[in-house]
Amino acid sequence: MRALLVDHTAPGGLRIGAAPDPVAGPHQALVEVKATSFNFGDLSHVRDLPDGTVSGWDAAGVVRTAAADGSGPPAGTRVATFGGEPAWAALRAVDTAELAPLPDEVDFGQAAALPVAGLAALNALRRLGPLLDRRVVVTGAAGGVGRYAVQLGALAGAHVIAVAGRPERAKGLRELGAAEVVASLGEITSPVHGALDNVGGPGLAALWELLAADGAVISIGAASGEPTVFPPYSTIGRRRRLEAYVTDVAAGSGPDLAYLVGLVASGRLDPQIGWRGSWEQAAEAAEAFFARQVNGKAVLDVS
Known part of the structure; x- marks a missing residue:
């Protein structure tokens, strides 16, 4: 072949x-x-x-x-x-x-x-728990996983804050359901319930600091290629959660893939x-x- x-x-x-x-x-x-x-x-x-x-x-x-x-x-x-x-x-x-x-x-x-991008976004959002009226940050929002996460988060009722570093990369994110589009995490001044991080590096540590009590950040990727360093004691004694997303191809993802296909067929997912x-x-x-x-x-x- x-x-x-x-x-x-x-x-x-x-x-x-x-x-x-x-x-x-x-x-x-x-x-x-x-x-x-x-x-x-x-x-x-x-x-x-x-x-x-x-x-x-x-x-x-x-x-x-x-x-x-x-x-x-x-x-x-x-x-x-x-x-x-x-x-x-x-x-x-x-x-x-x-x-x-x-x-x-x-x-x-x-x-x-x-498959990979859609399933990653879907399953990572599920790990955040109920999203209705919750503030959720998506970093690397211009990429494949990010654009699915923006759409699926909005469909679940979240107030999605999309982070895209350049204006040309941010095009279309509001039309996909982002309530806010920012160029950096420094523009976010209020706590968030959850975050999906596709970038890693210093941004992951910054997301940790943005989390409200009982909030969670799901680390999906590390496109920055940079290490993440948390300040001393910043992860101790706080009711927050950090998880690494791992794709499990043995778990039987067919039903979830069919769900995403159905959303595309109905025009609810682009x-x-x-x-x-x-x-x-x-x-x-x-x-x-x-x-x-x-x-x-x-x-x-x-x-």
Whole structure:
């Protein structure tokens, strides 16, 4: 099959080449991939992988062969997929517990933009508890996870404060449901109930100081690449909570993925695709992604 292979001599560290077809286990469907997407995590991980590796986390396509154990949808079903098997390829073997059927209203590109970023935002917000009329901060709000978090938080009734460092990155955040859009945490002067942090570094420590009693900050990513240092005793004796979000691909995320798909189909969730093109343009997409020129998700159509 054709696939995006790690190649450290190629632009963006990726090139299209030949890879062995995946062999589906009894509880896996074999999916013909129609679209895939980039995340900060999987793109960053490329530099640590040996040449010839196929990676990627998100994909959408059509079931070519149904799971042998009878679970999951039949052949010919359009699906969004998540899981541990490589997604940047023409074929993907997927545990049936990690896929969701697609209605006609959702195209493959929209579906491919959902899994990692959408599930991360959804599950992190759930960890904050009830959100109705609660002040919630989202850092890195211009990225894929951030734009989902803004929308899902607003749908849950939260007063969402979106943090985006540059005006061009902040475009559209109010339309997605942000009650406030700020360029830095220093502009937030009142305590918040919770925060979703995609940036890490000094900002994570600053978010900790902004939390009200019984508030929580969920650390999703560390796009800043900087360490977080908490002042002495700042974490002692306070009724606050700091959690690290960990994606568990063995947990059976299919129902949650189906929920997100349903929101897209009904027009209540916008996948926010900031770049879309052929996977032949993977290097261009990766370059734009790392240059922070993509507001939302970068989607690649597979051919």
